[in-house]
Amino acid sequence: MEKKYTQDHEWIELDTDGKTATLGISKHAASALGDVVYVELPQDDMEIVAGDAIGSVESVKSASDILTPVSGQVVETNKILEEKPSALNSDPEGAAWIAKIVIEGASLEEAAKDSELMDAEAYRKFTEEASED
Amino acid sequence: MARRAIHKASNIFQRVFRRRYACLSERLGDIKHPIQSYRSTSTDPYLNLSIEHHLLQTSHPDTTILFLYINRPCIVIGRNQNPWYEVNLGMLQDSRAGHPEETDAPNIGNVDLVRRRSGGGTVFHDEGNVNWTVICPPSSFTRDRHAEMVVRALRKQGIERARVNERHDIVLDQGARETSSGYQSDPSDLHTTPYSHASQAFSRPLKVSGSAYKLTRLRALHHGTCLLQSPNLHAIPRYLRSPVKPYIKTRGVESVSSPVTNIGLSTDIFAAMVQQQFAEMYGADRLEHVQIGKEQLHLSDVRKGYDELRTPDWTYCQTPQFTLSTVPESVALNPRAMPHQVTVSVKHGTILDIDVHSNSQELLREAATIPRVKLTELRQKLQMSKSASGTIGHWLTASLAV
Structure with missing residues (x-):
C-alpha cells in the first residue's frame, strides 16, 4: 500500500487487510524537530478522532503534539520508542512508526474526513513551498 | 446612597x-x-x-x-x-x-x-x-x-x-x-x-x-x-x-x-x-x-x-514512567551492596509494581499489602490500609508522598 502524508507532517499507510493503518512522523518532521529525547505514546485501545493529539514528542526543549489524521481505535503502539526515543530520528518512516490504528471507514480518505492526504510527490512539493514562505 | x-x-x-x-x-x-x-x-x-x-x-x-x-x-x-x-x-x-x-x-x-x-x-x-x-x-x-x-x-x-x-x-x-x-x-x-x-x-x-x-x-x-x-x-x-x-x-x-x-x-x-x-x-x-x-x-x-x-x-500524574529503589542507581548492579532491595515502579503517577529482592518474609508480606494507588493519595491510603508504619510504607511515604 502507498504511504500518504498530512500537512501536519505525519505519514499513514494502510496495511493489506484494508482496515489497519500505521502512523508515524515524516523524515522532514523528524529532521526539523532535532534530537528526540522523549516520546509519549497513545494508550492502547484508545478511541481517537481525526485531528486529536494522541501523543507527544520532546526534542531540544520543544514539546510537540503527535496528531492523528484519521478516526478509529489504537490497537498497537511502538514501545521501542519509549526505551529509545532517538530511533525517531534514525528511521522515522520505517522502524520508528508510532501507532497502529484500526480506521473508522472504508478507506483512509473516509477515515481522514477533512484533512487532505498527499502522496509522496505532493508532500515533497508541500514541504518545499512551506519552507519558501 | x-x-x-x-x-x-x-x-x-x-x-x-x-x-x-x-x-x-x-x-x-x-x-x-x-x-x-x-x-x-x-x-x-x-x-x-x-x-x-x-x-x-x-x-x-x-x-x-x-x-x-x-x-x-x-x-x-x-x-x-x-x-x-x-x-x-x-x-x-x-x-x-x-x-x-x-x-x-x-x-x-x-x-x-x-x-x-x-x-x-x-x-x-x-x-x-x-x-x-x-x-x-x-x-x-x-x-x-x-x-x-x-x-x-x-x-x-x-x-x-x-x-x-x-x-x-x-x-x-x-x-x-x-x-x-x-x-x-x-x-x-x-x-x-x-x-x-x-x-x-x-x-x-x-x-x-x-x-x-x-x-x-x-x-x-x-x-x-x-x-x-x-x-x-x-x-x-x-x-x-x-x-x-x-x-x-x-x-x-x-x-x-x-x-x-x-x-x-x-x-x-x-x-x-x-x-x-x-x-x-x-x-x-x-x-x-x-x-x-x-x-x-x-x-x-x-x-x-x-x-x-x-x-x-x-502536576504529578503526568510524570513519565520511573522507578524508585532502596539502592542508588549507581550501585544497583551490585546486589551484595545491600541485602534487601526494594524497587517500586510508577506509571502515570500511580504505583504499578513493588519488587522485593530479599529473603525477609516480613518485607515480602508487607509489599503485598501496599495499595497500588496514585502517589498523590499515598499518605492517606497507606494510613487507611495500616501499612504506613511498615518498613516499605515508611520508606515510600518519606520518599514519594506529596
Whole structure:
C-alpha cells in the first residue's frame, strides 16, 4: 500500500487487510524537530478522532503534539520508542512508526474526513513551498 | 446612597470587564492586528500559563504575539519532567506549611510547583524575574530568533556581556574584555561578546535566561525566563536538588543545571526594552501594549486550563514512567551492596509494581499489602490500609508522598 502524508507532517499507510493503518512522523518532521529525547505514546485501545493529539514528542526543549489524521481505535503502539526515543530520528518512516490504528471507514480518505492526504510527490512539493514562505 | 453608588460602580466595572474580554478574543482572531503585545497584571503562575496557552491556541495563525508576565515564587517543571527527580518536594511542603524555621527550607514563603506545557527543564521564578513569550507562525520560527531579540534589548541597556549560547539560552560572559590588537568586536554578532574569549578560558558564562518551546500545528511558542533582580538566587539550588534523585531512574527529560546570575536591571525597564525591541523587529509603529489579568478567567478555556494546571493529576500524574529503589542507581548492579532491595515502579503517577529482592518474609508480606494507588493519595491510603508504619510504607511515604 502507498504511504500518504498530512500537512501536519505525519505519514499513514494502510496495511493489506484494508482496515489497519500505521502512523508515524515524516523524515522532514523528524529532521526539523532535532534530537528526540522523549516520546509519549497513545494508550492502547484508545478511541481517537481525526485531528486529536494522541501523543507527544520532546526534542531540544520543544514539546510537540503527535496528531492523528484519521478516526478509529489504537490497537498497537511502538514501545521501542519509549526505551529509545532517538530511533525517531534514525528511521522515522520505517522502524520508528508510532501507532497502529484500526480506521473508522472504508478507506483512509473516509477515515481522514477533512484533512487532505498527499502522496509522496505532493508532500515533497508541500514541504518545499512551506519552507519558501 | 453609598450602597447605590457602589452598585452603580460595580455595574460599570462589569461592563468594562465584558468589553475587555470580548475584545481579547476579537483582537486575537483579527489579522488586522498582525503584531500584538500583552502584559499580565497577575503574578499567579497558573493563570499566566493559562493565558499564554490561550494566546497560543486562539490567535490568528499569521499573527505574532509578545506576552510578558511576572510570577510569584514558584518552581516550573517542563512538560515531560519528573518532579520527584528534579525538585526537593519536602522543602516545598515545609515552606507551604508555613514553619520554615523548624526545617532548613529558605524563608521565602509559599513556593508553588507548576508543570508547564512547553518542553525543557526546571526553573525557579519570583518577582525579580520577567517571563517573555513570543508566539509566531512556524515558518518564521527558529530556536534562536527571539532569544536574539532579547539580547538586542539587553545590549541597548548597556549589558554588553549578554549573548545567546549553543543551548539557545541567554548568558552573561564573565572575565576581562578582549584587548589584543587586531581584535574587533562585532556588535551585530549576538552569539559572541568581547568577553567571550576570556570567559570560556577562565570562568563559565552565567545563565540569565533559559528557553523552552511548544510547537503546534499552526504556531510556534518560545518562552524564556529572565533573571533581573531575584533576591532568592541562593535558595534556587536547594529547591532544585532532590534528595531521592540518586535512587530514581526515570524516563523523560532531565534538567541541565547551570550557574545563574541576576542582570541587575529593573523588571519595568527590561519589560519596556523588550516591548520596544519586539515592535522594532516587526516594524510595528505605535504598538499598543495591552494589559490582561485575572478577568480573563471569564473565558471558558482560560478557566479550564487554569483549573487543570492546578490539579495534582496534572502536576504529578503526568510524570513519565520511573522507578524508585532502596539502592542508588549507581550501585544497583551490585546486589551484595545491600541485602534487601526494594524497587517500586510508577506509571502515570500511580504505583504499578513493588519488587522485593530479599529473603525477609516480613518485607515480602508487607509489599503485598501496599495499595497500588496514585502517589498523590499515598499518605492517606497507606494510613487507611495500616501499612504506613511498615518498613516499605515508611520508606515510600518519606520518599514519594506529596
